[in-house]
Amino acid sequence: MKIAVLGGGVAGTLTANYLASRLREEIRKKEVQITLISEREKLLYEPGLLYLIFNRFEEKDILRDLKIILDPGVKTVFKRAEKIDLENRELNLGNEKLSYDYLVIATGSRIVPEEIPGLTATGHWFYNLDGAVRLRKEIARFKEGKVVVSVMGVPHKCPVAPIEVTFLLHDFFKIHGIRKSSEIVYTYPINRVFLMENVSELIQSLFMEKGIETRTFFNPIEVDAERKEIVTLEGEREKFDLLISIPPHKGAKVIIDSEISDDGWIPTDKYTLRVKGYDDTFAIGDATDLPVSKAGSVAHFQAEVVAENLSAEIKGLPPTARYFGKAMCFIETSFDEATYIWFDYETPPRFVKPNKFTHWMKIAYNRMFWLTARGVL
Template sequence: MKIAIVGGGVAGTLTANYLAMRLRDEIREGKVEIRIFSEREHLLYEPGLLYLIFNRVEERDIKKDLKLLLDPGVELSLKRVKILDLDNRRLIFDDGSYDFDYLVIATGSRIVPEEVPGLTTTGHWFYNLEGALKLRNELAKFKNGRVIVSVIGIPHKCPVAPIEATLLLHDFFRILGIRKDVEILYTYPINRVFVMESVSNFVKEMFDEREIEYRTFFNPVAVDPDKKEIETLEGEREKFDLLIAIPPHKGSQVITDSGINEDGWVPTDKYTLKVKGYENVFALGDTTDLPVSKAGSVAHFQAEVLAENISAEIKGLPPTARYSGKAMCFIETSFKEATYIWFDYDTPPTFVKPNRFTHWMKIAYNRFFWMTARGIL
């Protein structure tokens, strides 16, 4: 029995490790093979990029060798999958193929800043390692002017990260003693500052307290590098000295190339996480088209469901686990305080008042994450 996992990010790594723990006897007896296919040798803890731009962590703190994180029962193949042939249960590479009995698609999402003219030459972002390192250097020398934090399209990874970045920018400039010399503008593409109304109202209060300006129905279509202006679909033009963008996102190119979905989002059952139309193909994490956050906690909860159901089927038991839409996100409101939100398909977000204890919980989890990736925590 061959279980193929495509994608060596958080979702794929967790699923592989959880499956290996549940199928240890079957692996030892040679009845089951778990193989993860990844183009990257390292796992990047992407929430750590937010701290990297403020020089609170180093690259080595948020990047680990994937081989060291995988259970010994998991085989790692550092190969690029070219096509997912779901009908024939086959992965196709440039130099061969691999037949599977079960497939887990964990191909994640990617930023496509090139889709906004001028953004790649003038804008900054922290949604990949290269961009975060460049932004860190830019923030280190920024002394005064107008900063725009602009969410360019949804969905995107870690939905609350732009809010955190905006609040931390305020605190960063305050600590440096230059907040009075810096104007901060946050923009969002719909009619409120966050998708969920209760979160939006909470965030607006924090922005108002900190004198952070915000605009809604703000959809950038181009960036003028010479004038340092953002042009929007609504006809607005906003000047900036530093543009921090959350670029448009798409799913993985292999999903598009395989004819599964043009934008790379995999049609997925919201409870079983089966790819629609297939019994032995599953998807989780950022790559799904589900109405849930593209966040690490979601991948974590989904991986538990998938591992339980796939291992149950292999053992001849009914797959009864269901994903409830559960998500949990920390929100850093300063360098000393944080809150968190918790919700699922049926329960709206709940908050706690920002406090120091929650902040230190988040800082602690940043260090403990590698235990989570190994399937221990």
């Protein structure tokens, strides 16, 4: 039995590790083979990018070789999949083809800053490593003026990261004695500062306390690089000295090229996580079209469900696990306080008052993540 896991992000890595642990005996007897296909040889801990831009983490803290993180029972192929043939159960890896009996697609999401004219010329972002490294320099250089943190489209990875970066900028500028000579503006596409209403109220009140301005119903369509202004669909123009954007996102190119969907989000059953119409194929993590946050915690909970059901099926047991939309996110509200929200398909988000203990839980988790990725925690 050949299981292919496509994508070496947190979703693919966790699924492969959980499967290897559940199917240890079958792998030993050579009845099952698990192969993880990844275009990158390293696993990036993306939440660490938030700390990297403030120089609190270095690259070495947030990158690990996949070979070290993956269970020895998982075979690796470091290649980009050009096409997925769901009908014939085959991956096209350029100069070779890989057939499978079961496939788990964990190809994630990607930012597409090029879709907003002018953004790549003058904007910054921290949603990938290169962008975060460039932004780290800009933040260190910034002494006075206006910073605009602008969410330029939904869905995007980690719904709370734009809020966190705004809070941390406020603290960073205070620590460096430049808060009074700087202005911080946060923009969001809908009529409030966050998708979920009760969380939005909390964030809005904290923004007001910290003197952070907000613009809502703010949908950028262009960045005027010469005048350093964001131009919106609503006809507004917002000046900036430093633009920290959350660029629009899309699913992986291979999903679009394989005609699985037009925008790269995979049509997925919200409970079983099977790709609609294909019982032998699962989709998890950022890659799905599910109404849940694109978050590492979601990928983690989904990986458990897929590994449990897939291993049960292979062992001839009933695959009874279901994913109910469970999600959990820490929100850093400063460099020493945080809150967290948790919710699922049925339960609206709940949160605690920002406090120091939750912040230290997040800091501890940042270090423990590598154990999670190995499937230990």
